[in-house]
Amino acid sequence: MEHVSVLLNEAVDGLNIRDGKTYVDATLGYGGHSSEIQKRLKRGFLFAFDQDETAIEHCQKLFKDDDNVTIIHSNFVNMKEELAKLGVEKVDGIIFDLGLSSPQIDDATRGFSFMKDAPLDMRMDKSKEMSAMTVVNEYDYARLVDIFFRYGEERYSREIAKGILRERPIATTLGLVEVIKKNVPKKYYLTHHPERQIFQAIRIEVNKELNVLESVLPEAIEMLNPGGRISVITFHSLEDRITKQIFKKYSEVDSLVKGLPTIPNEFKPKIKLINKKPFIPSEDEMEKNSRSKSAKLRIIERV
Numbered sequence: 001m002e003h004v005s006v007l008l009n010e011a012v013d014g015l016n017i018r019d020g021k022t023y024v025d026a027t028l029g030y031g032g033h034s035s036e037i038q039k040r041l042k043r044g045f046l047f048a049f050d051q052d053e054t055a056i057e058h059c060q061k062l063f064k065d066d067d068n069v070t071i072i073h074s075n076f077v078n079m080k081e082e083l084a085k086l087g088v089e090k091v092d093g094i095i096f097d098l099g100l101s102s103p104q105i106d107d108a109t110r111g112f113s114f115m116k117d118a119p120l121d122m123r124m125d126k127s128k129e130m131s132a133m134t135v136v137n138e139y140d141y142a143r144l145v146d147i148f149f150r151y152g153e154e155r156y157s158r159e160i161a162k163g164i165l166r167e168r169p170i171a172t173t174l175g176l177v178e179v180i181k182k183n184v185p186k187k188y189y190l191t192h193h194p195e196r197q198i199f200q201a202i203r204i205e206v207n208k209e210l211n212v213l214e215s216v217l218p219e220a221i222e223m224l225n226p227g228g229r230i231s232v233i234t235f236h237s238l239e240d241r242i243t244k245q246i247f248k249k250y251s252e253v254d255s256l257v258k259g260l261p262t263i264p265n266e267f268k269p270k271i272k273l274i275n276k277k278p279f280i281p282s283e284d285e286m287e288k289n290s291r292s293k294s295a296k297l298r299i300i301e302r303v
């Protein structure tokens with residue numbers, strides 16, 4: 001399936017693109033947001049990251065004639081170092097469109113989908129050693145329960161983890177779905193789809209998705225020139241909470257000096273929130289693209 005970009009115009013408008021400036025797409029994917037940014041830049045530069053080599057290959061073809069677009073095969077957590085290697089220290093806008101692209105989910109061999117049988121993989125970056133196979137077959141009970149509760153917010157985490165330990169080795173996605181199904185009440189399985197939550201938890205663990213987001217956002221804020229913007233599109237509450245909390249912290253006066261009659265410059269807020277409440281897709285977009293239903297967009301500007 002083709003990838004349909006979520007909140008395409010809203011997120012790119014949010015960057016307030018000025019020609020001649022420098023922009024970063026942290027999650028290139030199939031190039032939807034990048035194409036929209038590139039269209040608005042005659043003289044500026046775009047640096048685009050993805051850790052998935054299939055996405056990189058696709059976009060190398062897509063942007064082959066655009067010499068102001070530089071494609072970087074790397075996790076966005078390395079953004080600062082990768083850009084520094086190219087002599088770029090400051091930028092004017094960064095977009096994050098988190099999670100997976102439709103082709104990643106639809107490609108049965110990647111093991112992201114609980115509806116298609118495949119080896120347990122779920123790595124966005126196939127050069128990494130740890131896959132879902134390691135998590136499912138090697139993590140101990142306490143560690144499994146912890147990630148199922150924290151990253152899946154799944155009520156039956158303990159029962160599912162016990163079931164996994166009993167049934168190991170588990171080699172495939174549908175094998176795992178069977179184990180989940182057997183270890184929760186039948187009605188709950190049909191109404192709550194715990195396999196969705198457990199797959200989300202394992203995917204987050206395999207790709208360290210929350211850790212990289214927590215680490216990159218403060219660095220991204222530091223890299224912005226005054227007036228520079230960041231747009232972040234999240235797809236579940238855990239990512240949105242992290243984004244919201246980091247943006248809140250950087251948009252407030254440092255608590256060390258709150259209440260002082262004059263606030264020294266280094267303690268003043270570094271950013272302002274462009275939207276207090278996250279933007280969500282229109283009903284029309286949600287109807288056309290079901291993947292957009294859980295999307296939330298937060299935008300900030302560097303002061």
Ligand SMILES: C[S@@+](CC[C@H](N)C(=O)[O-])C[C@H]1O[C@@H](n2cnc3c(N)ncnc32)[C@H](O)[C@@H]1O
Pocket residue numbers: 003004005006026027028029030031032033034049050051052055074075076077097098099100101124212
């Ligand atoms: C939702 S898709 C992006 C779609 C893109 N905005 C478009 O319009 O086509 C997310 C992409 O980000 C990549 N990705 C997710 N987390 C990443 C990370 N930490 N570092 C680099 N790429 C990442 C995924 O491999 C995937 O290709």
